[in-house]
Amino acid sequence: MLKAVRRGAKLYVVDPRRTSTCEWADGWLPVEVGSDISLSNGIARVILEEGLQNRAFIARACEGFEAFAQNVEQYPLARVTKETSVDAELIRRVARDYARADRAMICWTLGITEHHNAVDNVFSLINLGLLTGHVGKWGSGLNPLRGQNNVQGGGDSGALPNRLPGFQDVEDDAVRAAFDAKWGRPVPPKKGWHLTDMFHAMERRELTALYVIGENPAQSEADARHCHALLNGLDCLIAQDIVMTKTCEMAHVVLPATASFCEAEGTVTNSERRVQRVRKAVQPPGQARDDIEIISELSRRLGYELGLPSAEAAWDEMRSLSPMHGGMSYRRLEQLGGIQWPCPDESSPGSPFLHGRLWADPVEGPRAPFQVVHQDPPVEALDADFPLRLTTGRRLDSYNTGVQTGGYVSPLRQRETIELSPVDAKMLGVHPGDTVRVSSRRGNVTVEVAIDEHLKPGLTFMTLHAPDQVDVNQLTIDATDPKSGTAEFKAAAIRVEKL
């Protein structure tokens, strides 16, 4: 992004906190936590008001525009400014620059998706892309920046409750038939549970056995106390991981695995849908085994012989069943330094961007729908008992719950703190380094104070990197998005008390 900025691209940053990126930006929009839809709809209204929408694109490629336009009519700048706390002129400037740009891109991360209305947040951004025609073209588009090296690949290969590899619908009989034929066993015809559904099912005692691979829910889930109670209530918890996580410690069975990126062969898929090869560089320790080996062995004991396929053989099987992966042989992945899906056959160079079909004449496939979405503030409103907003996030040198990054000494690492605005710190009578108790309706932690001079009053910030030191998820709320199952890590109501 900075390279583009140096070449003259404009950069606007929407973030409640003033991050490093803001310093390079042409404008910083310090939104209130959870006011994203109001902002998006407000920007859309300005674009329409000034006639900057891409009329031709909307007419040829979209549907649902009228309802969308009617809806954003309810978001005049006066309202949006009130809900987002962003200056009206700045919003107008962003709207104009975005709409008028030859090519423009919206990138986002968890600030959009870790909300109870994550999917609506994303829809509100998609609306902007459609409104201006900044989709389906090189250098444009909507770009969720992935937080993990294979979160994309997990979804691609069917690690979703309703999808088979290649995002094929599990409830589509024709799709399932191909898999049934290949595997000689029927694939269950109904979609399964996503993570949040599973926890609800545990609550109902409908789910009593859990097999966790490479995830640390004991520390990564919101409302940790509640989560622990549910995990502890399971009849059988199996954890497969490369290190002894908190979840492993709670498990009945632990299956030591290899570090997939350097102790095993395989592929991962990055944020730009690029399938890339990972390779074995070191021998795994002790009795740790390759994930494929563990699963094969487990399958064998459950009565289905998988053999012991190599990573490439497993991949080739997937290629044969998932059309978008068809042309991605290991040989080609090596040659081309990874390939971006879809890549249906071995003559395809892959796809640097998606949705080009919307520009085909005539448009190929279904039209792209506008969505009517409404501003909906965080589930937990601030009140006299819990008057501060806690938003969680990450730091450069650490990663998620610190399972991996805990393994190296980073000179950048600081003690976990709660960052306060100078105004709130003064009101609370606390100084950097003071210890405070931070409470939410769900739990409390003690932590040191740091001051971020750019933080606006009422907003506080913590990370989830050091749960052993400060278990931030004692505070977070497990209000989740009904579609994505993501919890509202970005917005909890808290109270800070000087100790």
Place this chain on the structure above:
Amino acid sequence: MRTLTLSIDGSDVTVPEGATLLEACKKAHVDTPTFCWAENLTPVNVCRICVVEVEGARTLAPACSRKAEAGMKVLTDSERVRHSRKVVLELLGSSVDMSLAKDFAPLRQRYGADPKRLAGETVAQPVKIDNDQFVRDYSKCMLCYKCVEACGTDAQNTFAIAVAGRGFEASIATEHQASLGDSACVFCGNCVGVCPTGALMFKTEFDLREAGKWDESRQTVTDTICPYCGVGCTLTLRVQDNAIVRVTSPSDSSVTGGHLCVKGRFGLGFVGGRKP
């Protein structure tokens, strides 16, 4: 794409407009030595080992940054070119510890350079060790500016280091010699990645070398993908005795351009740190 034709050592070669003489030389299969140039950095043309003779010019021109012009007549192996390259090698070899600089020994041979002829003051100084990630041995620093560029606008945009001082006393420094931990450094190690002389070195590698245990014949080099975020950076893992001893990224990787962040570069300790 518009092209132009120039002559290199008597042979015509056609290159795209805007190409450098270095690129033209490459196209003409003329091997041009470089130290301070790298494909993922802006040319600074300071080492002057790549100089070539352009007909009609008073002085020699740095191939790495001089743009090719139509009709230009370039000599890459003339007496003047060979002489300057030889003296540059002697000046470097007599003032800087070039023992770990790839290509230095073969180049000395190629140009018949004998640094001893110009023996004199050197930049020898104690190694700076102020963190667990990498060391700075400025006795090996030829002041190629690569680390400054990688720290700055060419990769990291952090600006933790700059060239300070002047002349022979110039060196790479943080402000007022602050330790890296107290400076703006974000420990991406991109400076280590681009250093051509081993002045910047992984602490793991440095310790092994100090102990006399660094042994490239026992090492493997494997490309894989970083285990952290969704960018998908290619990591080149150098492994000795089943331990990762150095992490780099290929400069021609479309994802990284050769650059990494602190986690991918230095944060893989968990792999070897596990109890069997």
Place this chain on the structure above:
Amino acid sequence: MDLHPINALATDAERAAIDTVLGPPLADTTIPAAEAKARRTFLLPALLGLQTRIGHVSEGGLGYACRRLGVPPAEAFGVASFYALIALGERPAAFAHVCDDIACKAAGADQLCAELEQTQGKPAHLHHRADAPKNLKHQATWAKSPCLGLCEQAPAALVTVARASPVEQSFGHATPQRIAAALKGETVERPTLHLGSHGPRKLLARQGCLDLDAYRAAGGYQALRRALELGPEAVIREVTDARLVGRGGAAFPTGRKWEAVSKAAAHPHYMVCNADESEPGTFKDRVLLENDPFSVIEGMTVAAFATGSTKGYLYLRGEYPLAAQRLERAIGEARAKGLLGTNILSHRFDFDLELRRGGGAYICGEETSLFASIEGYRGEPRSKPPFPVQSGLFQHPTAINNVETLVAALDIVRDGAKAYGTGTKLFCVSGKVRQPGVYEVPLGITLDQLLQLAGGTEQPIKAILMGGAAGTFIGPEQTGMTLSLEGAKQAGTTLGSGVVFVIDETVELTPLLRRIAAFFRDESCGQCVPCRVGTVRQEELLHRLTRGGADRPRELALLKELGQAMRDASICGLGQTASSAIESATRFI
């Protein structure tokens, strides 16, 4: 810019020093990257603000400057440590820079320094190491300095007293007593300047016109009026027809330069006056800047008009405090009277200029280094092409001219190329002549004639350094040479910046050569290998040669080989000429 701030805090005095230069701070101290880019140019002025008012640049002071300007501290440190006049360790507020360069050495500077050691103690060694220990406190009150441009009154000194209203003065005929008085803040008188000419004075015709009335009375601003009547193209034509070439040393045709800038498509264009006169033995520009500041301003204005520039920078070497004071005053007066600013002389022509002072770096006289210095970066030269006329200051088309060139252009524009004839040139005659000074002579007279004008010599001439440290030594047998570009070429030497430094049999050559070698070593920016290491090796070889006993033919051959590589492979003129004087003098040692 995402700055990692320096923890050390600035004192109130340090903040005041910087705020004096930059204006009062705004409430929001974070500077966005785009804004920081625009402010970067004020870095050197801010650092010099600290230096002149506090006496050094501390961690806290540097940190405050960085916060005000959005400059990364490491880069600011890189810039501060580049300049010899900026002290990074604490030292006494009153400090003397005592010249021991060639002309002063020939006039007894070594003796002066020895005496100073008795009264003031050991000198500081102003090395350019960046790794000087933190919180270093210097006790020394003085240091040896490269040429201060006061060669006609050698030996010379520059004394600065840091305080809220700083005292800076440079003077010749330096003695321990006069230096001690200056260190106390007392004003030290300068000896009378000696000027001479062969024929009518043109360049020196307005000497002493320090206010606008006097300047106008002496014919000032007639050239600008004429230029505005003629229009830019005709102005350039006159300058081209007069065959004026640059007087800074490179002798590039001025008309061609102006034409290229005026036709350059990119805008804005800049007009820069190179007043960083630092070539050892050169002091002619100082004489113009100090005693005829309006001519320089008018010359820049005419050049700006011709080249379509609306903004100018006058980059003055840091060691010229008197010139700075007089120029500041003159610029203010010109601005007040509408001779700078908008609609100059009621024409649709806008131009204003800013005075920028150097920080003590010979290399900043190299045009691309000078740009880097104004832009707020280390004064490191850039590779050419692209040339300044295409991509100069702030990467825009820039006309950069030497002081004397701009003043010479005034006569050409006012009287026309025909009347100008071959024109006159200033020579800086110093060393062992009876009357050292600045001499204005028509090109074409002989060196002998010039020496006679300067009163001749008392002793037989041993050698003459032509063109400064970057020039060459000639022998007494060559004094019949013609003073013109062709004449110099024929004699195998250069006129350079007009230096004629004469040594006779009473002066030892070896210490002078060693000083020249040390000069280039100290002044190399350090960027390219041939110059950074080559200047060190040259100094070492010269010491070995002059100590005797070494393998002389081998050392001489090496020196020659080294010189060849430095000439061929260095980035800029400094490295390319650093071996010239020494190589030319080996026949005398």
